Structure formats: C-alpha cells, structure tokens
Amino acid sequence: MSYYWKDYDYTDVVPVPQDDGPDPLCAIIYNDDYKETSGLLRALMKSGEASDRALAITSAVIALNPAHYTVWAYRIDILPKTSQTVEGELAWLESVAEAHPKNYQILQYRSNLLTRMVEGTPNINAECIFVERMLLADSKNYHVWSYRQWLVQQYGLQAPPAIDVELAFVHRMLEDDIRNNSAWNHRFFVLFGIPADPATDEMIARAESEITYAKAAIDLAPDNASPWNYLSAVLKKTNTSLDVVEDFCLKFANIFDTEDTTVEPLIMSRHALALLGDLYAKKQSSKGKTAYQALANKYDPIRANYWSYMAESS
Amino acid sequence: MSSTLETETSVLQREVEEICKERIKSMKGKEWRLYKTNHETFLLKGLGNLPPSFVALDASKPWLVYWCINSLALLDSTLINDTMIHRVKSTIAACVSEDGGVGGGNGHLAHLAPTYAAINALSIVEPRKNLWPIDKEKLYNWLMSRKTSYGGFSMHVNGEVDTRALYCALCVASLCDIITPELTSGCAEWLSRCQGFDGGIAGSPGNEPHGGYTFCALAALCILGEPRTMISKYLDVDKLLYWLAARQYEIEGGFSGRTNKLVDGCYSFWVGGCFPLLQTITEVPILSAYDLQKYIMTCSQVETGGLADKPGKRPDAYHTCYVLSGLSASIGNYSFSNGSWNSSKKSEIYGGIEPIHPVYNIPMKCYKALSIEAEVM
Numbered sequence: 001m002s003y004y005w006k007d008y009d010y011t012d013v014v015p016v017p018q019d020d021g022p023d024p025l026c027a028i029i030y031n032d033d034y035k036e037t038s039g040l041l042r043a044l045m046k047s048g049e050a051s052d053r054a055l056a057i058t059s060a061v062i063a064l065n066p067a068h069y070t071v072w073a074y075r076i077d078i079l080p081k082t083s084q085t086v087e088g089e090l091a092w093l094e095s096v097a098e099a100h101p102k103n104y105q106i107l108q109y110r111s112n113l114l115t116r117m118v119e120g121t122p123n124i125n126a127e128c129i130f131v132e133r134m135l136l137a138d139s140k141n142y143h144v145w146s147y148r149q150w151l152v153q154q155y156g157l158q159a160p161p162a163i164d165v166e167l168a169f170v171h172r173m174l175e176d177d178i179r180n181n182s183a184w185n186h187r188f189f190v191l192f193g194i195p196a197d198p199a200t201d202e203m204i205a206r207a208e209s210e211i212t213y214a215k216a217a218i219d220l221a222p223d224n225a226s227p228w229n230y231l232s233a234v235l236k237k238t239n240t241s242l243d244v245v246e247d248f249c250l251k252f253a254n255i256f257d258t259e260d261t262t263v264e265p266l267i268m269s270r271h272a273l274a275l276l277g278d279l280y281a282k283k284q285s286s287k288g289k290t291a292y293q294a295l296a297n298k299y300d301p302i303r304a305n306y307w308s309y310m311a312e313s314s
Numbered sequence: 315m316s317s318t319l320e321t322e323t324s325v326l327q328r329e330v331e332e333i334c335k336e337r338i339k340s341m342k343g344k345e346w347r348l349y350k351t352n353h354e355t356f357l358l359k360g361l362g363n364l365p366p367s368f369v370a371l372d373a374s375k376p377w378l379v380y381w382c383i384n385s386l387a388l389l390d391s392t393l394i395n396d397t398m399i400h401r402v403k404s405t406i407a408a409c410v411s412e413d414g415g416v417g418g419g420n421g422h423l424a425h426l427a428p429t430y431a432a433i434n435a436l437s438i439v440e441p442r443k444n445l446w447p448i449d450k451e452k453l454y455n456w457l458m459s460r461k462t463s464y465g466g467f468s469m470h471v472n473g474e475v476d477t478r479a480l481y482c483a484l485c486v487a488s489l490c491d492i493i494t495p496e497l498t499s500g501c502a503e504w505l506s507r508c509q510g511f512d513g514g515i516a517g518s519p520g521n522e523p524h525g526g527y528t529f530c531a532l533a534a535l536c537i538l539g540e541p542r543t544m545i546s547k548y549l550d551v552d553k554l555l556y557w558l559a560a561r562q563y564e565i566e567g568g569f570s571g572r573t574n575k576l577v578d579g580c581y582s583f584w585v586g587g588c589f590p591l592l593q594t595i596t597e598v599p600i601l602s603a604y605d606l607q608k609y610i611m612t613c614s615q616v617e618t619g620g621l622a623d624k625p626g627k628r629p630d631a632y633h634t635c636y637v638l639s640g641l642s643a644s645i646g647n648y649s650f651s652n653g654s655w656n657s658s659k660k661s662e663i664y665g666g667i668e669p670i671h672p673v674y675n676i677p678m679k680c681y682k683a684l685s686i687e688a689e690v691m
Contacts, residue, residue, distance in 0.1 A: 019420050021408035025401050026378040031366040042421055068373045070423040073472045108474045139322070140575065142517075142524065149520045179323035181512070181573040185522040188511040194519045195550075196507050221318040225560060225573050229512035274556075302567075306559035306600050 003084070003092075005037060005060040008053035015039030016046060034064050041071065050078035059092070066100045072109050076116070086117045094130060101138055107147040115154070127151055128165065139173065145182045149189055158190050166190045178217050184226040192237050199237050207238040215248055222252050222269035232275065242279040249276045255294060256287055270300045281314035288314045323574050330576050330624060334566040337625045338612050346611035348665040349619065353634065354391050356619030357382045360631040361398075373418030373428075376409055380431035380438075381635035387438050387677045388638045388668045390660070399439040406432045407447035413459075414452030415470075424456055425470040430482035433489050438676050441683040443490070454492040457483050465500025466518065476517035477508055481530035484537045485674055489684070493537070502538050505531045506548040512573055513553030525561060525571035525584040528554075532591045533673045541650050542594040551595060558592070561585045562601055568609030568624075578623045579614035579633050582606060582640025583675070590648035590672040603644040610641050611664065642670045646678075654685075 017039055020027055030038075037060040044054045058075040061068055079089065090113070097106045114122045128151075134144040152158055157166055167190065173183035188195075191210060192203050211234060217227035235242060250256065252272035255265040267273055273291050281288030289311045296307035318324070360382045364371075371378055379402060386393055408420045409432065415424025416432040436446045460467045460483060467479040480501060487493040507519040508531055514523025515531040535544040545551060561569040561581065569581035589601050614621045614637050620629025621637035646669035647658040657669035657678045671681040 016421075019408065020375075021404045021420070023401055023404065024408060025361045025405040026364055026375055026382075028364045028368045028372055029366055030369060030372075034366070034369055034372075045421075065369050065372050067370055068418075068422075069425060069470060069473065070373065070417065070421075073423055073470065076472055104474060108472075112472055140572070142522065146517060146521045153520065177321040177323055178319060179321050179574040181575070182522050185511060189520045192511075194507050195509055195511055221321070221324075223318050226512075229557075229573060233511035300564075302562055302564040302602055302605060303559045305598070305602060306555065309555075309596055309598055309600060312598075 003052065003056040003059050005040075005053070005056040008056050010040050010053065010057075013040055013043045016042035018042075034061070037061050037064065041074075045070075045074050050081035052082050052084075054078055055082045055084060062096060063099075066096060066103045066105060069105050072105045076109060076112050079113075080117070086113065089113060089117075090126075090130075094133075097130075097134060098137070101134060101141055102143070104143060107143050111147065111150055111154070121155055124151065124155055124157070124162070128169065132169065135173065139177060139180055140182045142182070145186060148186065152190060158193070163190060174217070178220055179224050179226060181226045184230050188230060188233060192234065195233060195237060199239065204238045207234055207240050210234045211240075211244065215245075218248075218252075218269070222272070225271055228269070228271035228275065232278075242275070242282060245275065246279055249273075249279070253291075255291065265294075267294075267299050270295060273299060277310065277314075281310075326576060327574075331563075331565045333625050334577070334609070334613050338567075338608065341612040346607070346664055348389070348611075348667065349615065349617055350389055350391075350665055352617065352619035353389060353621075353638075354386065354393055354619075356629065357385050357391075357631070357634065358393055360634075373422055373425075374431075375419045376406060376416055376428040376431040376435065377418075378631060379405055380435040381631035383435050383438050384676060385631070385635045385638050387680060388642055388670065390666060390668055394439060402435055402439045403445075403447060406436060410447055411456075414449055414454070414456035415460075423470050425473065426460060426467060426479045426482040426486070427469060429453075429486050433486045434674060434676050437489055437674070437684055438680045441680070443684065448490065450490055450492055453486070453490060454494075454497075457487055457492070457497060461497065465502075465504030474517075477505065477515060477527040477530040477534070478517065480505065481534045484534050488537050489674065498538055502535060502544060502548045505534060509549055509554070513550065513555075513557030514572070515549075515554070522572060523557060525569065525581045528558070529584045529587050532588050536591055536650075536673050541591060545592065545595060551592075555592065555596070555600060558585060558588055559600055562605065564605075566609050566613065567602070567605030567607075568613065569606070576624070577609065577613075579610065579621055579640075580623065580636040582610055582614070583636040583643060584640075586640040587643045587670075587672060587675070590643055590646070593648060594650050601644070606644050607641065607664075610637055638667065639670055639675050642667045643672060646670065648672050 037057055041057045041061050044057060055078060058071050061071050093106060093110055131144055131148045134141060170183050170187045173180055191206055211231060214227040214231040249272040252269040253267050253276055273295055277288050277291030280291060292307045292311035292314060296304045300307060383402060409416050411417045411424035413424050416429040417424050418428045440446060462468060462475055466475040467483045468475045469479045487497055508515050510516045510523035512523055515528040516523050517527045535548060538544055563570060563577050566577040568577040568579060569585040570577050571581045586601060586606055613625050616622055616629045621634045622629040623633055645661045645663060649656050655672055660668050668677040671678050674681060
C-alpha cells in the first residue's frame with residue numbers, strides 16, 4: 001500500500017501550529033507542504049492516534065525531513081496498529097534510505113523494526129542485499145556498515161556458515177577498492193570481534209591466514225594504510241610477535257639492509273618503516289629509534305612531532 | 315615510490331590534493347587572518363530566518379543556535395548583546411520537552427544531542443545557571459532513563475546508542491551539576507570496547523573508528539575522572555596516538571575523520587581537539603599546528619564569510635563552529651591541574667580567537683564565569 005497522505009480524510013483533525021515562542025532564532029520559513037503535514041502530525045501525535053492515516057502523515061513528513069526523529073519514534077509505536085505489513089514497511093524504508101543515504105534514523109528504525117515486528121530470525125539474505133545496494137552508492141557509508149555489524153552481532157553471523165557469506169562480501173568490497181577501510185574494519189570485526197576483548201582459540205588459529213591476506217593486499221598497494229593497520233591489529237589481538245613480519249617489512253623499507261651509508265635507502269612504504277620502528281623498539285634495539293627518526297626527518301615530515309615523541313619514548 | 319594500484323579512494327584523494335595545492339599556492343605571500351566581520355555577518359544570517367531548504371535541520375534547532383553562538387563567542391563578537399542573549403534563552407526554552415530533556419524543536423522528543431547543544435549555548439550566554447530554562451531534577455531523571463544496562467546511552471526513546479550520546483549525557487550532567495555515580499557507572503568500560511582495530515574509537519563496539527566518536531569518547535573519559543589516569547586505563551594510548559597522528563594529511567595539512575577518507579575542515583576540531591586532552595599524557599605537541607592552520611586559513615575559510623569542509627564547498631554553521639573550535643584548540647596551550655582545565659590567554663594570532671574549554675567546546679572564559687557563579691549561588 002502506498003499510504004499517500006492525500007488519500008485520507010483529515011477534516012476532523014485540527015492542525016497544531018508550530019510554536020517557537022516569541023522572536024525565535026533560526027526560524028525556518030517552511031514551505032506549505034511541510035507546514036500542513038507537520039501541523040496534522042502534531043495534532044495526531046497529541047491525541048495518540050494509531051491509524052493508517054497517521055502512518056501516511058509520518059511518511060509525508062519523513063519524505064520532507066527524514067532527520068525528524070520524533071516522527072520515526074511515533075511511527076514505530078503506531079505501526080502494529082496499522083494495516084502496514086513488515087514487508088511493506090521494509091520496502092518503504094528502502095526507498096527512503098536510497099533517497100537519504102546519510103541519515104541517522106533510517107537504519108536505527110530498520111533494526112527496531114526487525115527486533116520488534118519479526119518473530120525469530122528475519123530474512124537475513126534480504127538484509128544483506130539491501131546493505132550491498134546502499135554501499136553501491138557510497139561504499140564507506142558509516143550508518144550502513146554499522147547496520148551490517150548490528151546484523152552480524154544480533155543474528156550471530158560470525159558463526160559458520162554465515163561467516164563465509166560475510167567474508168565473501170568483504171572480499172568483494174575490497175576487490176572494488178582495496179583502500180576501503182570500512183571493509184577492513186568489518187573483516188576484523190567478523191573474524192576477531194572487539195579489539196579490547198580477549199582472543200579465543202579460534203581467533204588465534206585464524207592469525208596466519210589473515211596475515212597472508214593482509215600481505216597480499218599490501219603487495220598491491222604498499223601505500224595503503226588499511227591493511228598495514230589490519231596486520232598490526234591481528235598480530236596484537238592474537239598475541240603474535242611482530243618478528244613474523246620483519247622480513248616482509250624490510251621488503252618495503254630497506255633502511256637496515258645495507259651497511260653502506262652512501263646507498264640511498266629505498267622506502268616504498270612509510271607504514272613498513274613505522275612497523276619496523278615498533279618491532280625494534282619493542283626489542284629495545286636502537287634501530288627502533290633510528291626508524292622513528294628517519295620518519296620524522298625524511299619520510300613522514302607532517303608527523304615529525306609524533307615520530308620525535310616516539311623516538312624520545314622508545 | 316613503488317607502483318601502486320589506483321582505486322576510487324586514491325583517485326579522489328589525488329583530486330583533493332590538487333585542489334588544495336592550488337588554493338594554498340594562490341594564497342602564497344598573503345597574510346593569514348580571520349575575516350572576522352564577514353564571519354559575523356554570515357553567522358548573524360544563520361541565526362535569522364532561514365529559507366525552506368533548511369527543513370532538513372528542523373529537528374536540530376538547538377544545534378543551529380549553538381554552532382552560531384559558539385562561533386561568535388570564539389570571535390569575541392559584540393553581536394552577543396542583551397537582546398541576543400534573551401533570544402537564545404527563549405529559543406531554547408521553546409525546545410525543552412516535558413520529560414526534562416531538550417528536543418530538536420518545539421514539541422519534539424527529548425534527545426541527548428540537542429540537549430547538549432542547548433546546555434552549551436546557555437553556558438555561553440548566561441553564567442547564572444539558575445536562570446536557565448531547565449528543571450534539573452527532571453533532566454536528571456530523563457538522563458538516567460537514557461542509560462542502557464551495559465553502560466552506553468541511547469539518544470532518545472527508540473534511538474541509537476553511541477559514544478556521542480554518552481558524551482552528550484555526561485557534558486550535560488556535568489555542566490548542570492547533576493553527575494552521580496549511578497549515571498556514570500559502566501561508562502568507561504563501555505567506551506573501552508569502542509576502540510577499533512586501527513586505534514581510533516567508533517560509535518559503538520565493532521564499528522569503524524571515526525574522528526567525531528573519538529573526540530566524544532576521549533572527552534567523556536576526561537569527565538569520568540582524572541584525564542591522564544582514565545585515558546591510560548581504558549584505552550590503548552599508543553594505538554590511539556598513531557591513529558590520530560595519521561589523520562593529518564601532508565599536502566592539505568588538515569585532518570580526515572577515518573583511515574583512507576578525505577580531509578574535512580570539521581575534523582580540525584573532532585580530531586584536532588583530541589590532542590589537548592592527550593597532552594596530559596604526551597606532554598609535548600603531537601600534531602603539526604602550522605599545517606592545520608594552513609589548511610584552515612587557506613582551504614577552509616571563505617573570504618565572503620563562514621568556513622567550509624574543503625575548497626569549493628559552501629560554508630555552513632556546523633563547519634564554521636568546528637573549524638573555529640579546531641583553530642582555537644590548535645593555538646591555545648592546555649593543561650589539567652588541581653581538578654580543572656586551564657588554557658593560555660586569548661591569542662591575537664590571525665586577528666584573535668578565544669581559547670575553548672577542551673572538553674565541552676565552549677569558550678574557556680564562559681566556562682570559568684560559570685564556575686564562579688555556581689560558587690556564589
């Protein structure tokens with residue numbers, strides 16, 4: 001059903017006008033549509049009406065201003081008392097989401113809808129398709145990724161067999177853009193959970209293959225910070241020594257390779273040099289300080305203060 | 315440099331670098347100064363009647379007021395006169411909800427974000443807290459009703475739970491002197507779980523680290539206890555510093571909000587504002603203040619008034635507030651001692667900007683005036 005507000009009769013409803021008080025700041029000159037629909041909405045909310053025409057009015061106001069969180073809260077409360085089906089509501093939401101991708105309310109509403117209105121597990125596949133469609137327009141959309149993480153947590157998608165769907169999805173996103181940090185974050189979340197929580201045996205068993213995965217990504221684009229950060233995070237979470245990536249890092253930053261000081265070192269990635277700095281500093285080797293100083297003085301001058309601080313405290 | 319695979323991210327990044335490079339070059343030799351009068355005109359317009367296209371901000375009225383008033387206060391503007399002060403108070407009063415919090419507009423549900431904006435705006439214009447249109451008891455009960463069993467806060471009934479909500483709740487409680495152990499229990503533990511894989515802090519556990527949420531989490535920890543102790547206890551400081559330092563971009567000089575995202579002027583505060591809080595631990599400056607100021611003065615400032623995300627974008631009240639706050643945070647020298655934050659005096663650099671309070675983001679002098687009045691009361 002379309003629930004178009006003009007299809008309903010509101011002649012018995014006395015609109016409640018906007019009351020911003022005397023001489024208000026930032027008063028918006030509303031257009032007639034917004035004035036009319038929000039006047040009716042205030043009246044229906046005041047009387048607590050739960051009906052199809054009330055639902056239609058919320059659709060109208062949301063179309064004009066989807067950030068109006070009060071309307072969303074009212075809508076979810078009255079929804080069970082209207083003729084709208086969950087499927088109909090999800091389809092309507094999708095159209096609103098596509099028109100307003102940066103909105104905070106839409107996906108929060110969608111998660112409320114699934115937990116309140118659907119008994120048992122909803123159609124996860126449909127939700128995943130929805131997420132991917134939203135990411136086509138904006139591959140780093142924060143709300144959409146957060147919603148996917150909510151789905152994972154809420155419906156246990158980090159367990160087999162769902163985890164394979166998640167990993168395949170992340171892999172596709174990374175194939176589109178290996179620098180998509182939102183996708184790297186999702187991969188970490190699915191495989192390793194929250195960084196602050198202790199690692200399980202299962203997570204520790206995943207370390208090796210994930211190190212390989214990150215290395216392959218780095219080989220494609222050594223300047224890409226995301227897989228370097230991912231690599232560090234996997235090592236830390238699983239308590240793996242940084243030593244296992246020493247040779248790999250030296251491939252991209254051969255500053256310690258040669259005794260001959262006249263040879264200009266080849267630094268293909270400042271991230272490699274940074275990781276080597278951490279690796280050596282941890283071992284109390286002076287090479288740690290050397291790496292940090294090289295970053296401060298030559299390879300990453302915008303962060304000179306930071307690298308000098310690291311050199312001082314190493 | 316070795317060959318690298320070009321992707322959408324790297325192509326967009328290069329484009330923005332080129333635009334900024336051009337802009338910085340075109341400003342070479344020109345003095346960097348704030349176009350104060352033009353910014354005041356822009357902000358006054360922002361406080362006036364707004365065209366129908368602003369309907370998207372109809373549920374953000376206290377925000378609009380705060381962004382403009384905070385910007386004017388940072389510029390030490392004489393436009394904040396008695397009439398303006400009165401209008402700020404009555405505009406906020408119209409947004410106060412029956413349950414004690416503040417909504418985005420008249421008749422809107424109470425929501426933590428506009429409540430935060432409202433209390434901040436009131437703190438700037440009215441040092442006598444007893445004259446605020448706020449019922450502290452009702453407000454406290456409403457704040458408690460927003461708290462979840464696991465230590466986070468939800469923005470409003472049926473609303474999202476995130477680090478922003480928690481920061482807003484604690485700022486409001488702290489400025490209204492209604493902060494209690496019941497309100498704060500579990501908060502720090504929850505925030506600790508919001509730190510993400512690359513070191514920054516996310517909106518909620520498992521989400522991607524983000525500059526805005528990172529500031530909210532850090533500032534919240536600074537309200538929850540002695541800043542140095544709280545930050546070191548609940549966060550991986552090494553990772554966080556690395557992530558924050560990585561947000562500054564070499565060519566642009568400004569900050570991005572996430573790994574592999576573009577520079578945006580508003581992160582001058584959301585990311586830049588983390589450094590004064592972390593200086594309680596590092597003791598030395600970490601960001602390159604010069605480069606950030608270069609971005610602000612050449613790429614973000616619009617000569618005809620207002621400050622913007624990046625060159626070519628239109629200025630707005632939100633960016634004006636957070637770019638100016640970030641500029642202020644990068645100039646003032648901040649320290650925490652004997653239970654309170656201190657800053658250096660007002661700097662006359664670039665034409666003059668007031669130091670902010672690094673936790674609440676209101677001018678330090680307004681905060682100090684509040685404290686004095688509270689003792690007298």
